[in-house]
Amino acid sequence: MIDAPSASVSSRPRRVGQWLLVVRPLLRNAKARTGVAIFLFFGLVALLAPILSPYNPHLTIFAPGASPSAAHWLGTTQSGQDILSQMIWGTRQPLEIALGAGLLTTLIAVGIGISAGLFGGVYDEILMLITNIFLILPGLVVVIVISSYLSSANNLMISLVITVTSWPWGARVLRAQTLNLKSKDFVKAAIVAGEMRFRLAFFEVLPNMTSLVASNFFFTCLYAVVTAASLQFLGLGNINTVSWGSILYWANNSQALMIGAWWWFVPPGLAIGLLGAAFALINFGIDELTNPRLRREAK
């Protein structure tokens, strides 16, 4: 055979230190860059809320139902609150819930996916049966049912409830990837060398599915933003906290539509959509990085 002895880059295991190397190519992807920019914008708004917010969002001292003006850029609610201030303070809750649910879900998915893949056998079968059952159940209905039993819920509880329905996707995908890696030489070698299961999972398997884990994280964030907003829109969770979802709840409850108060329900919806789109864009960016065929180029 003539083939030059080319270095087989793809089969070389990725080490822990290379986690960070994923970030740089990601930022070179236009979609991912846009997503990261939107996310950072909202992050800053959330952090600087006390400085940015013109008024206290709870104050009900202004003229009710006023359309946007110089004093109130986004108008006021029926009970006389400044909507811009509510929007700014309301950035915090969706971000906290998204990141919280993203983190919790990813932890569970990684734990279940990798252990099921590595251990195999009955353990794997039982875990996958549970995973598949949770996967098939209608997520939002389960979330609504659980939330309806809770009289009020803080951000952590909402994140937890969302996690109940969001972990199975990641667990399945990561298990499949673990099985795939298990058949690779460098993992086989580590198994033969008697490396501890724990070490194996953290030093051989996990570093080689960075992009899958990241993709799962951002997908969950998107899901959590939309789900949390839906819950609050239904009056579940805690509608007395200031958040985009609760602004929408009160807008809908006060018939904002029927009095033509578009400034009341358009901004929170746009903000939710934009934050969701940011997570979706980052996710698409990761997809394009891992599946080069999706990029536009010749073979």
Add this chain to the structure above:
Amino acid sequence: MAPSPSPSGRRNGSGAVPPRCEGRGLPSHAMKYLLRRVLFYLVAFWATITLNFFLPRLMPGNPAEALMSKFGGRLNPLALHAIAIAFGLNVHESLWTQYGQYLVQVMHGNLGTSLTFYPASVFSVIAAALPWTLGLVGLSTVISFALGIGIGALSAWRHGGRFDTFMSTFFTFTYAFPYFWIALTFLYVVGFLWGALPLSGAYTTGLIPGLSWSFVLNVLRHGILPAFTIVFTSLGYWAVNMRNTMITTLSEDYVVMAEAKGLTLRQILIGYAGRNAILPNITGFAMSLGFIVAGAILTEIVFSYPGIGYLLFQAVQQEDYPLIQGILLIVAFAVLAANFVADLMYSLLDPRVTIGESQ
């Protein structure tokens, strides 16, 4: 997300022809596959019932106690007993006895009595709402799936072209926006500002349901906006997924081969690329039913459409726990049944289905 079944292992040599499946209809390995799926759905349904039973008991402070003190005086003893079993208020019976009783009760189709619609049974309340949801969600989902698959396939064929770029950008956003907000916006623009279509309900209040042209037209007019919302918001999901699987499929050797064979563009796009690219989407269809249901629920709530979603909203507002539980069971059952239909389609479209390779 959805794994596509891989062709069976490579066997070399031109030895004996492997046994073939005779006869028409589904071959026996497909039957075995479907049987296994049915078994899985039964287990999943049992798990849902169990979840329904244990959830209220796991919650901090049994939610049903508040309920009993609120409604207790108005209920007849039979309804009280059913609620007691469902929410575990009879402390003198063991948990397992209660669980057994609950299972028996559900098996008999007894989901208890609705508190909001007292004295109607949960079952009858759900049965009245179900046709509206099935009609609205079923129809708009089929339209959305077909349209999305078409758009996705076209985007992939002109991969990187103007149509593709526009659609991809557009769908990134429709995908991320909350259903209910898009529903609200449509309602505001088309229903309120423009006044072209009715704002809420499934038909004009006061109209007597019947098989007359005027009633059917009235129902259709009420259905347009909610249906359009569902199609609009879910279209992107199918289009993006189909586009990505189609791009992968288009570079497969058999598609290149199809072009070399001089097949017509129609044959290549539908019979070769499309037929193969749609398979993961059918599995995906089953998996994303949860999302479809979520979108439908919220859309119904915004449009006060008298289906299961709006019913759930009313139940949540009234803290009608028996009804909430009943809806979870019915929705889970519907999702499982739809999954089975998807499995059936899959085994008809893909000759490679073997046990344990899908799902």
Add this chain to the structure above:
Amino acid sequence: MQPVLHVEGLWVDYFTRGRRLRVVQDVSFAIERGEMLGLAGESGSGKSTVALAVARLLRPENAAVGGMVRLNGTDFLALVGEGLRQTRWKSVALVSQSAMNALNPVINIFRQFDDMLTAHGYTDAVQNRHRAAELLDLVDLPEQVLNRFPHQLSGGMKQRVVIALALALHPDLIIMDEPTTALDVIVEREILSKVKTLQRQLGFSVLFITHDLDLLLRLTDRVAIMYAGQLVETGPVGHFSRSLHPYSRALVQSFPSLHQHASDRRRGIPGAPPDLSHPPAGCRFHPRCVFVADVCQTAPAWEAVSEDPLIAVRCSRWKEIRDEFVSTVD
């Protein structure tokens, strides 16, 4: 008599990440009726691209093709749309790189014959079934295979099916691109001897592409060797025991032969093939060449050494190499 395939000055550019990359440059060759030409080269040398360009299978949004490709005298690159579609498979059929994936997994074998026959105007399903069965018989497969799906067949059987498909419209030329790479040696041998028999029987021409030069020297009538997107040498099989291009010589020597001692085997070629976005100035092989001299800084021409049989070489020093050969061998 005109050749079945006549390629002259063929070039191919790929569009990749917004850049345009020339991957095939100035390739000229011809295949006579009933002849089998072997095209050899390392992976990435552009040999498969030549096949895809000749078969018109490169997508215009991915690649640009120029030069001349004549099939039986007609300009194949000028055909478009319906005309191109109808000519496909009748003039040139393809047995592609991996038979494993060349068949549509969701339809049975008969339908893969039938859809192609239908597309070319043979719409009688009963006749098509007879025809497909005959074709399978040619490659020693029973008629029942028609009812099978690809996943029910072995690799060797799939490759036979693909060859039977290729024969269906009596093409003048069959391009075989690494047709046996996925098969084991015994099946490979069976299939190649089958191809040889069929070629004698039916008289089609073959462009056989592989990285396995040893195989070509045993199988084909003539061989052409590619390096970094260009042809560097062509000639009848016998010529390659005294090949004139340093690259071909190194290739021939890098093959193990039963007559050689183990120590002589696999000398290999030091260095790596060039990055096509920055090919070396002058002769593209000069950085790895043992005969390198100042003259190699200018690009050598594709030069005919003899007309009949055709031997051509792309090396400025081929005369010196020939003379050295004569002195060392004799």
